[in-house]
Amino acid sequence: MKKSLKFASLVLAVSMVAASLSGCGAGASSSDTFKIGGIGPITGGAAIYGQAVMNGAQIAVDEINAAGGINGHKIEFSFEDDEHNPEKSVNAYNTLLDKKMQILVGTVTSAPCIAVVDKANADNVFMLTPSATATEAIAKDNAFRVCFSDPNQGTEAAKYIGAKNLATKVAIIFDNSDPYSSGIKDNFVKESANQNFEVVAQEAYTQDSNTDFSTQLQATVDSGADLLFLPIYYQDASNILSQAAQKEIDIAVFGCDGFDGILGLDGFDTSLAEGVLLLTPFSTSSTDEKTQAFVKAYEAKCNGLTPNQFAADAYDAVYIVKAAIEKANLAPSASNAEICDALKKAMTEISYTGLTGSDITWGADGEPNKAPIVVEIKNGEYVVLD
Amino acid sequence: MKTLINKFNSDKTFKQNTITYAIVIVAYILCQSLILGGVMSNSMKGLLIQFCYYIIMAVSLNLTVGILGELSLGHAGFMCIGAFTGAILYKTLGEVLTFKPLLLLICIVAGALLAGLFGFLIGIPVLRLKGDYLAIVTLAFGEIIKNVCAAVFLGKDSKGFHISLKDQAALNLEDSGEMIIKGPLGITGLSFTVSFTACVILVLITLIIVLNLVNSRTGRAVMAIRDNRIAAEATGINVTKYKMLAFTISAALAGVAGVLYASSLSTLASSSKNFGYNMSIMILVYVVLGGIGNIRGSVIATVILVLLPEKLRFLSNYRMLIYAVVLIAMMLINWSPSARAKRDVLLSKINIFKKKTDEKEVQ
Missing domain, CATH: 3.40.50.2300 (Response regulator)
Known part of the structure; x- marks a missing residue:
């Protein structure tokens, strides 16, 4: 009994070592693509938001890649689960770094975002959160957001x-x-x-x-x-x-x-x-051409599920990153720090019109300037009021 | 040296304890050399400190569950107390005390003391009782602490501290005042980090405390109570005293883990994700899987179970599902009698372990 326990300990220790070793050297890939990462809850109670962001961003990435990419470079997008937990969110962030992520579109929810923004700032990684609304979520200068703050x-x-x-x-x-x-x-x-x-x-x-x-x-x-x-x-x-x-x-x-x-x-x-x-900021009933196309693409991708605001924010976030990269004229071979510094500057210079607002501009504090939309629910649909 | 080797060979508990320490130290050296060699992945680097505080949590809970034989379902509550004590102290003393190691030491000691105090206070009424009362009370305690920490607003200005359970405006802070705890948003802008080395030292200290306690006169008294309370009482052991002692130490160690938790993230907010019921159960799973009463098992099980969900990331949506399945499978393989018997048969067939099994037969 004692011996078998000892053996079990040995096996566990060996597997531990093996597992820790296997962590290295992951994510080797070509340097002619922009690697964008996303983090959000795709399991657990807040999963609906993370899934929406994951799908919304993926649609944007697919569209951009189909249209030839950013400055001729394709995008590689990978999304990691954080269970709406700051601790897991930092783990997800580190995992994405191992996958050679250059730009982070995330995180989806506020509390994890506050934890991740600090790490990303220390590593000088640019991040644009589609939907984290807390003031502190973009407290550092490397972070911007698409949605309104609280x-x-x-x-x-x-x-x-x-x-x-x-x-x-x-x-x-x-x-x-x-x-x-x-x-x-x-x-x-x-x-x-x-x-x-x-x-x-x-x-x-x-x-x-x-x-x-x-x-x-x-x-x-x-x-x-x-x-x-x-x-x-x-x-x-x-x-x-x-x-x-x-x-x-x-x-x-x-x-x-x-x-x-x-x-x-x-x-x-x-x-x-x-x-x-x-x-x-977003209504699916909007007659805007872009919105209708997005709703259609989303419904096709997600078995008829209607996109919510989170999906639209994420879709916009990827296009905003594209606009900023084009403004800064970046190539994927640049280091994370170079990309971050260039994008920080470019973000304050671009003006973006998308699903969640027109002529959105950003201050250096990362907050978007855009007009809010008020909608009324009429006959089971969202109707935009002026 | 020779006497040590002799002791190692003759004294069984000394041998077992030395192996436990050695596992931790070897793992530490391995990790450090990987970091220095620049081959460790970012995700592993991020996990190292998590291993440490979860190990401390599991070992401390094992003291309550395995050695003392009482069930605690609110261990995350003690962790929460430690975390908030450490973080508040760091925020308030940070400007005055610039020597960081001392500041960290103060945070850790204070976190341990306060968590230990709460453990003591809970123990006074509850540990006098027979039955599952500790489980019920700690369960409620954990939830209360979690909710209080999520509701409290604490600010500081030139007049001193202001506290409110309502909202930020109710604090009436001066303009120069600084918010420390912002209700559900918790404490933000924490900038203290505890190095991996310091964490491993804390793990070793925890192991030394618990293993020595177990092998001491006190520890034997505690285990005597666990095994047969009436017999222990009859031999003149002060049951309540020893139960209180073990539980207070367990709570204090959970407080240390809490301080490390707070230090690992730049933000500390109390929610059901980190200090709720699920977390307490999670730690209990580490203990049960490692073997109730088996300290080394707790250490190893913790590392595996913290690592597992991260290594299963490639499964994306099915990750947590597979995690649960793996948990059940591990539990069965490790602890079901028939599976153990099969495993022993299998092991005896493997050559290198044959010698050892022979030895066992001789013994």
């Missing part, structure tokens, strides 16, 4: 509600355990001081208590609010909407980009979302 969304939402006289009293239900949700809420409340409405209720929940919203809904009713602001993701929002319908609470609802995708949710009665307003 503060930006909160402020824009408050301004829109004020400008359109949508409400006099606003109640908020937000996810206390999520930086995205509480980030938007904080800035919404801050901006509301300058607007013609007041925030009468701020009801928190956490990811451990996201099934029963009766207390929060009752507080909303008691506060006499005429608009409910929901800066949350759509799974929770769908619960709130259906529970509000059960309680026969009739109140206008305003959401943020996390709401996007609610119509595609399995088992959700879309009539409940009728009349909901949401701030989002």
Whole structure:
């Protein structure tokens, strides 16, 4: 028994050594392609976002490669899973470095992005996140983003509600355990001081208590609010909407980009979302030619799944990288540091029009300048308002 | 030297412990030479420190589960306490204390002390009881700590510390004030790194503490309680005292692992991903797979199980599925009696191990 244990230990030790050795020398490939990496959750609770980004980016890469590549160089794209966990995200980043990644389109979610941006900055790797909204996610000068930041969304939402006289009293239900949700809420409340409405209720929940919203809904009713602001993701929002319908609470609802995708949710009665307003940079119902082509390509690739905002952000991200590389006139043989320095400069010089906005420009801080779009859900579809 | 060799050959526990230390040291030397040779991949380099803190976690949990015989389902909670203590201290003392090694030492010691204190406090009511109460209480404790750390806002300005559970605005910080914990976003901008060497030293210290404890008079008392509480009590062993001792040490070591965890990433946010129930179970899996009560097994199982999901990346979408299957297979092959018997038969057929099996028969 003792001996066999010893043998087992030996075998395990040997396999450990073998495994650690096998890590070396991976990812040898030609130097005439741009190697773009992506990181996001493709397993676990947040998988829907990571999958959307992975597919959206892949479509863009395929299109670019089919059209001859960037400056005549093809793109190699590889995507790694991070399970929406900062620790795993850094592992994924290191794995991509082993695959000789030069540019990172990622990461998809905020918390992992904050961890990765530090490593990427230390290694001088350029990164463009399609969808990480936290301010800190692009705190370093090598990082840019496609989507709006949390503060930006909160402020824009408050301004829109004020400008359109949508409400006099606003109640908020937000996810206390999520930086995205509480980030938007904080800035919404801050901006509301300058607007013609007041925030009468701020009801928190956490990811451990996201099934029963009766207390929060009752507080909303008691506060006499005429608009409910929901800066949350759509799974929770769908619960709130259906529970509000059960309680026969009739109140206008305003959401943020996390709401996007609610119509595609399995088992959700879309009539409940009728009349909901949401701030989002992307709408599949847009008649824009590019959008329609993208929706078609995405549906063909993903068995009829409608793309959400994350997919569109990722699609744009790859084209933005292309535009910046062309502006900087880079070749794939350049080192990561050269590419990073050149792209940092080029990003502030380009103006990009894509699925998620027109004439988007970037400051050195990495934040995009673009106009938000508000859509209304009408007859089970997103309709763009002006 | 000769006396050491004699001791190695005659003293069985000394021999076993030496082998455990040797495995760690040899692995360390191997890794260092690979790094110096420039052949180690980035992903392996990134994993080295993760190995270390998960090993410390597994060894510390093994002390509770294997040696003490109590089940702790909230070990990640102690890790969380250690992580936040270390990170807050680093953020606040960082400006005053510029000598980094000392600062790190303070963080690690403080993380261990505070986690140990919480372990002690939990132990006072719970370890007096017979039954599975520790499992229930630690489970709740882990969840509470995780949620509190995700809800708290902490800031610092010239007037001192401000704390709130509501939001950032409620802190009323001065303009020059600095946020330390930003609620669900946690602590960002951590810039401390613990070197691989320091981590390995901490692993060795952990092993020395636990292995020596196990082989001491105290350790024998603890194991006597595990094996038969009534008999132990009858021989005059103070049951609660020894249980408290072992559990507090276990919690403190988890705190050390927490500080290392905090140091490995530039951001520290408490979520169900890192300090939740799943993490506690994950560590328990390392312990169970390595063998309950088998410290060396914990070390080896941890390295394999941390490495496995990374090495399975090429499977992309099926990665976690295959990981689960491999876990089950490993558990069966390692610990099911019939599989073990088959394995022994197989081993005896292989020549180099024949000698050893013969020896066994002679013994």
